[in-house]
Amino acid sequence: MVHFVGAGPGAPDLITVRGKKLIEEADVIIYAGSLVNPQLLAYAGPSCEIHNSAYMTLEETTAVIRKAESEGKMTVRLHTGDPSIYGAIAEQMHELDLQGIRYDVCPGVSSFVAAAAVMNQEYTKPGISQSVIITRAAGRTPVPEAESIGSFAAHQATMVLFLSAGKWMECREQLLTGYAEDTPAAIVYKATWEDERIIRCTVGSLAEAGEASGITGTALIMVGAVLGEEAPKSKLYDAGFETGFRKAHAGKDQR
Numbered sequence: 001m002v003h004f005v006g007a008g009p010g011a012p013d014l015i016t017v018r019g020k021k022l023i024e025e026a027d028v029i030i031y032a033g034s035l036v037n038p039q040l041l042a043y044a045g046p047s048c049e050i051h052n053s054a055y056m057t058l059e060e061t062t063a064v065i066r067k068a069e070s071e072g073k074m075t076v077r078l079h080t081g082d083p084s085i086y087g088a089i090a091e092q093m094h095e096l097d098l099q100g101i102r103y104d105v106c107p108g109v110s111s112f113v114a115a116a117a118v119m120n121q122e123y124t125k126p127g128i129s130q131s132v133i134i135t136r137a138a139g140r141t142p143v144p145e146a147e148s149i150g151s152f153a154a155h156q157a158t159m160v161l162f163l164s165a166g167k168w169m170e171c172r173e174q175l176l177t178g179y180a181e182d183t184p185a186a187i188v189y190k191a192t193w194e195d196e197r198i199i200r201c202t203v204g205s206l207a208e209a210g211e212a213s214g215i216t217g218t219a220l221i222m223v224g225a226v227l228g229e230e231a232p233k234s235k236l237y238d239a240g241f242e243t244g245f246r247k248a249h250a251g252k253d254q255r
């Protein structure tokens, strides 16, 4: 059996209870060494065999899993954040399907929610934005034309760009096709790690701020009016608003 496990964004106590238990029980761990915090491997048992996939091809990771399966061993495939977001798990699952090897997924705390947490940020403020667009600049992996940053920028919703640190000017140009220059933005480097950094800027100053930061990877770019000061009240806690759990206070108008 293979378990794809979300390691969380970095801090070793931000893995799920289930994920930690799977690491403790694993006979074999293949972890994405470029981004997974190695401190998580301290949860593994003394006889656990550990491989760093940063140095391996898909064929090699599959071979390790095949060998473990033939010995009746359990493998944890440890991915950063949540495996469903840019985790390249689909191709691995396809290989396992071909080999008739069973697997499941244990979710993790994605970096985009960890980044919001370290900034005490809500992505969905009433009257400002009620959507979060998760996307990336094209890199070695192309992005479908209909999903360009520019096309999403037209919505002026909250946006989080993965895998785009370093492409500051390109991001700025595409963002400016929809967002105003003074729209707040932030660069969040290694959220929840000890060397975490948060750089606030605007869409207009993104390229300058990004270049000055020297950051080239493991960062998210956050964009949207929600990052500004305004904090309109949601209806959820409004005294005049009835929910399934709470009756509206008499005398207040219903909104």
Ligand code: SAH
Binding pocket: 009, 010, 035, 079, 080, 081, 082, 083, 084, 085, 086, 087, 109, 110, 111, 112, 114, 115, 161, 162, 163, 164, 165, 188, 189, 190, 191, 192, 193, 217, 218, 219, 220
């Ligand atoms: N599955 C992961 C994303 C993997 S893609 C997740 O759910 O978070 C790798 C990209 O994720 C990095 O280039 C960076 O954009 C982002 N990332 C991962 N961990 C991060 C962190 N702790 N802080 C900021 N960005 C992070």
